[in-house]
Amino acid sequence: MDFTLTPEVEDYRKRIRVFVEEHVLPLEKDPASFDAHENIAEEPLARVRVKAKEAGLWALGMPRERGGQGLPVTAMAVCYEEMARSIFGPVCCNCAAPDDGNMILLNKVGTEAQKERWLQPIIDGEVRSAFVMTEPMPGSGSDPGGTMRTRAQKKGNKWVVTGRKWFITGADGAQHFILVARTSDDPRRGLSAFMFDADQPGWEIVRRIPIMGPEEHGGHCEVDFDGLEIAPENMLMEEGDGLRVTQIRLNTARLTHCMRWLGMAKRAIEIVEPYVKERESFGMKLIEHEVIQRALGEVAMEIATGRLIVMYAAWKLDQGDYARKEVAMAKVKLADTLHKAVDTAIQLMGARGYSKDELLEWMYRYARMARLVDGASEVHMMVFSRFLMREGMDFWAWDT
Numbered sequence: 001m002d003f004t005l006t007p008e009v010e011d012y013r014k015r016i017r018v019f020v021e022e023h024v025l026p027l028e029k030d031p032a033s034f035d036a037h038e039n040i041a042e043e044p045l046a047r048v049r050v051k052a053k054e055a056g057l058w059a060l061g062m063p064r065e066r067g068g069q070g071l072p073v074t075a076m077a078v079c080y081e082e083m084a085r086s087i088f089g090p091v092c093c094n095c096a097a098p099d100d101g102n103m104i105l106l107n108k109v110g111t112e113a114q115k116e117r118w119l120q121p122i123i124d125g126e127v128r129s130a131f132v133m134t135e136p137m138p139g140s141g142s143d144p145g146g147t148m149r150t151r152a153q154k155k156g157n158k159w160v161v162t163g164r165k166w167f168i169t170g171a172d173g174a175q176h177f178i179l180v181a182r183t184s185d186d187p188r189r190g191l192s193a194f195m196f197d198a199d200q201p202g203w204e205i206v207r208r209i210p211i212m213g214p215e216e217h218g219g220h221c222e223v224d225f226d227g228l229e230i231a232p233e234n235m236l237m238e239e240g241d242g243l244r245v246t247q248i249r250l251n252t253a254r255l256t257h258c259m260r261w262l263g264m265a266k267r268a269i270e271i272v273e274p275y276v277k278e279r280e281s282f283g284m285k286l287i288e289h290e291v292i293q294r295a296l297g298e299v300a301m302e303i304a305t306g307r308l309i310v311m312y313a314a315w316k317l318d319q320g321d322y323a324r325k326e327v328a329m330a331k332v333k334l335a336d337t338l339h340k341a342v343d344t345a346i347q348l349m350g351a352r353g354y355s356k357d358e359l360l361e362w363m364y365r366y367a368r369m370a371r372l373v374d375g376a377s378e379v380h381m382m383v384f385s386r387f388l389m390r391e392g393m394d395f396w397a398w399d400t
């Protein structure tokens with residue numbers, strides 16, 4: 001086990017640090033940089049994106065020949081953590097959800113023709129994308145295989161889609177969509193995945209659902225399908241592979257969330273650090289109180305142990321492993337770590353931490369979705385405890 005970063009990865013990390021420091025962090029301080037949904041506004045985003053491309057800090061996990069940096073998942077972990085020092089960092093480098101997860105999926109399983117049509121424009125930053133799976137009750141939530149209601153039926157040479165989805169991140173304004181729908185009642189192979197384009201008829205955004213936290217660009221939408229026609233060449237993988245597509249997409253995408261949450265958790269501590277060093281109470285600086293040292297020490301330990309599980313899962317993915325249990329553990333752990341880090345920072349900053357003068361309250365509202373999005377924590381715990389029951393003591397076997 002060697003955790004030393006290669007010179008190439010360290011070079012990326014350092015360049016990202018400087019880039020975020022120079023071009024992204026200043027935007028956070030200016031209210032004019034925010035859109036109506038508390039994300040970076042389109043105009044400054046477009047400007048910084050040009051710079052990120054020029055700096056070679058664009059689409060880090062995508063192949064070089066397609067305009068990315070071709071980094072393995074372990075290197076992405078280092079870089080995503082660094083760029084998420086700013087709440088705007090990942091989207092400025094085209095490394096933010098949902099495009100990031102969609103690109104990783106299309107790059108892994110798309111045919112060359114599909115990559116050219118659906119993936120390349122996302123890498124280039126010309127279009128945005130969305131992943132369309134979750135449904136209103138009684139449809140698909142935590143258990144898509146068992147409960148999905150949206151159907152794609154074969155009519156002649158086309159698939160025709162009817163049904164309803166919700167909480168589709170980025171749908172408002174996305175051009176390329178990856179849709180998971182039921183194509184049969186087979187319990188294991190009943191779902192299939194498709195691509196469609198925003199310009200096609202037969203679907204509409206019913207509403208943009210208001211949420212507690214800041215929104216990704218394009219919001220979180222409820223979407224209705226009433227006769228959307230999809231050509232057979234726009235099926236992703238084979239008929240019946242919908243659950244596999246979902247697993248492949250979500251596994252790496254979940255881990256990239258964890259990488260970014262590490263960066264945000266560290267930033268929360270960075271924000272509170274000067275405050276506890278300067279603020280005095282009862283004759284000493286806040287940081288001189290043992291209870292404050294303990295609170296900060298606990299968060300520091302959580303972040304450090306969280307990073308270990310993220311790196312381990314990333315390493316497994318780089319070995320070609322699905323890393324299902326490692327990613328599930330990382331997702332549960334880092335969702336809690338992010339929440340704890342931000343919560344602690346707010347507490348130690350007192351009233352100022354709770355105010356909108358600091359980014360902490362933004363992060364706190366954002367952090368609450370971490371335990372839900374891409375699978376609720378309870379479901380991930382169910383997954384890795386199933387592994388435990390199946391593997392017994394081998395659950396902790398060394399990789400040899």
Ligand SMILES: Cc1cc2nc3c(=O)[nH]c(=O)nc-3n(C[C@H](O)[C@H](O)[C@H](O)COP(=O)(O)OP(=O)(O)OC[C@H]3O[C@@H](n4cnc5c(N)ncnc54)[C@H](O)[C@@H]3O)c2cc1C
Binds near residue numbers: 373
């Ligand atoms: C901000 C945000 C963005 C999202 N973006 C997208 C997107 O782009 N595309 C998309 O398709 N979906 C998206 N989702 C949906 C998200 O993936 C789902 O919220 C998640 O999969 C959980 O499904 P659900 O909300 O339907 O919860 P449900 O399945 O209704 O479960 C509700 C609760 O029940 C509990 N629970 C469920 N199953 C179990 C179990 N087996 N054991 C114990 N407890 C259990 C959990 O506490 C869970 O939170 C997004 C959600 C949010 C909040």
